[in-house]
Amino acid sequence: MRYQRPKGTADILPGESEKWQYIEETARMLFSDYRYREIRTPMFENFDVFSRTSGETSDIVTKEMYDFYDKGDRHVTLRPEGTAGVVRSFVENKLYGPDTQKPVKVFYMGPMFRYERPQSGRLREFHQIGVEAFGSEAPELDVEVIAMAMDLLQHYGINDLRLAINTLGDQETRDNYRKALIDYLTPHFDSLSEDSQERLNKNPLRVLDSKDPADQVFVDNAPSILDYLSDNAKKHFDKVTTLLNELGIEYKIDHTIVRGLDYYNHTIFEIMANSKSLGEGYTTICAGGRYDGLVNELGGPEMPGVGFGLGVERLLLLMEAEKVEFPEFNPLDxxxxxxxxxxxxxxxxxxxxxxxxxxxxxxxxxxxxxxxxxxxxxxxxxxxxxxxxxxxxxxxxxxxxxxxxxxxxxxxxxxxxxxxxxxxxxxx
Missing domain, CATH: 3.40.50.800 (Anticodon-binding domain)
Structure with a gap:
């Protein structure tokens, strides 16, 4: 019998593993400059940690999670992303306590798992590097996280980048926008994809995240959430854009960005690279945003948070396509x-x-x-x-x-x- 690695996984061999070490060590050094410290969480969690936080209508929960019942009949899942597990740990270990310096800044790196069709740069076991910062609602922290993500990618030698930002506003914003979106999409119900039909009344923002060609014409002409911002949400987003301008960080506002997870609010962003190694045009390699209700959702106090995640496999493809020179590995004295x-x-x-x-x-x-x-x-x-x-x-x-x-x-x-x-x- 010939044994092979499971579909959607990869062996990282000597010669390649040194590139991974370089990427990880570069991230560690940069995060240290921004005063972020490492956190390590289990590769599997209680199923509810992700189903509750990611949203029952998200693709991750409905299609992609590796979940199963263990021998103790506990419903567990291999982590499909990093944020929810970090938040669970933050709450369980009471890192929000009064003696903890705020904001609490952490980073993580390691394997994640999603059952999806394997393709170049997208595997079923993939690796993420990410950061989370808890305890401040300040737009300045949103901008720090965005600036750090851009800084990291530039340290890797990636310069042809495009930053797209949007806001999902506060609860008042989303309530008003949700109604407007349902009113807009309902007359087109029969023309929507099956997934979008199911999501329409549960979470219409998910329709905007659809990649189905049947939905694109409606997504392109959908009302903009920017027209429904509350005064508080508008003030927050205006400060973010002002600060980005002050730092000289170029960006484009894209009202169709909603991200694939339900826990985001206020600022969200995607950093895209222009490389044929990832597909035609600009393709997202790093993304994140603010999630002010997530700590409370997992049993902690009201505690704001913001962060980003970066896929290592896609980053490597990009660096190799751009002919980025890696340092000499393991020289022999x-x-x-x-x-x-x-x-x-x-x-x-x-x-x-x-x-x-x-x-x-x-x-x-x-x-x-x-x-x-x-x-x-x-x-x-x-x-x-x-x-x-x-x-x-x-x-x-x-x-x-x-x-x-x-x-x-x-x-x-x-x-x-x-x-x-x-x-x-x-x-x-």
Whole structure:
């Protein structure tokens, strides 16, 4: 029987995994600059954590979640996105307490799961990097999160970006807009897709998120939520746009953006990249927004929140299409060439001493001749080769060669073991 990975998953092999490490470490360093700290939550949660927060009419809940009953007859689901689990943890661990500095800023990274048709950059097991900030209603925090997302993508070498923003307003806004949307769509009920017909009276905003061609003509001509903003919602959104202007961050207001999850309100945004690797035209690679009622929805106090999520697989496709140069991974400082049986043990001692002193080092483990060992050192782009044989062991010496300029020196063996860094600094 031939075993294969499950459909919609991928093996991340050496050579590729280093790119993932670079993406993750770049994110960690940038988030630290913005004072965000890491949070890690389980890969599976109680089903209600996502069904309650994502919305019963969302595609995630109705079509895409990997949910099942475990041996204790508990209804659980593999996490389809990061925010709800972070909010659950925030509430359960009382991170909203009076002694906690507000806003509480966290980031996460890891695998998510959705049962959808696998395609380039969209797998059933995919990876997200995201941030969440709790405890402030300030539009300034919305803008910080947007600016950080743009900053992160630019750190990855992605510059042809388009920022689209919208607002879903407050409860008063959504109540008024919901009625207007139902009044607009109801006469076209028979022409809507089956999904949109089902969503019309439950959550008409979901119709605006439809990708079905049958719905597009109605979506394009739907009333704009911007015409139904309450005074409070308009004030918040105006401040967001003013601040983006002040920071020199270009954006486009797109009233059709609603996001695929029901918990958003006020500011929402999508950052799109222009690359054929993701499809024709601009395609969303990072998105997020404000969700002021979500903490309360999961049993916590009234506590505002805002954040974003970024898909790593799509980011990698984009970086490779844009020919972004990744840094050199795992450079080899020294390769020890052992000649003869006596050198076998000594070369092991040498590589271990070098490693203990902070250098990356390797040697032959296949009992190959010196010529083959030197060829391997070249292939591995070793900075230095260290050669030792029977005579060198007897003399207590070792030959060190700089592979870039071919300069070679002979040193005392013990000096190399103890002070390799100092020797190469002074002699090469």
């Amino acid at each position: 020294a390769y020890v060439v052992g000649i003869g049986e006596k050198a076998n043990l000594e070369s092991l001692k040498i590589v271990q001493s070098l490693r203990m002193n902070g250098f990356s080092a390797d040697r032959d483990y296949l009992n190959r001749k010196p010529k083959a060992q030197f060829k391997t050192a070249n292939k591995m782009n070793a900075n230095y080769t260290l050669t030792i044989g029977d005579q060198e062991i007897e003399d207590g010496t070792i030959h060190v060669k700089n592979m870039e300029n071919s300069k070679e020196e002979t040193f005392k063996l013990e000096e190399v073991k103890q002070n390799f860094g100092k020797l190469i600094e002074e002699n090469f």
